[in-house]
Amino acid sequence: MSVIPAELDGAVIPGGCADCNAEQHFRQDEPGMWFIGIAHDDWCPTWRRIQAQRAGLPTTFLS
Template identity: 75%
Template structure:
């Protein structure tokens, strides 16, 4: 199986991912060939606040603010 991301990107932090704040995208390889990409928003980001409100406080770790 060919990986979508090179293994060297495991743990990479890439700026961007949200038009409303200085978000960062965090890449993590959970298992070979299985990757997670989480966007970390600023705590004051209106998009992040809407996400939190819509989930009623149930927020996966990969989406928690910095």
């Protein structure tokens, strides 16, 4: 039995971020393997922070 109902495959649900009008996207890639992504607005401060962290060096290399 899956914890995520099969009916959510392909669903787009509003929400997921307190700073913008994000949407949650659900996709079952194979039985039992789910992709759940959050699509933020381009102007979202949370999304900009995530992008900046991904562009920077890993924290283990920072002094």
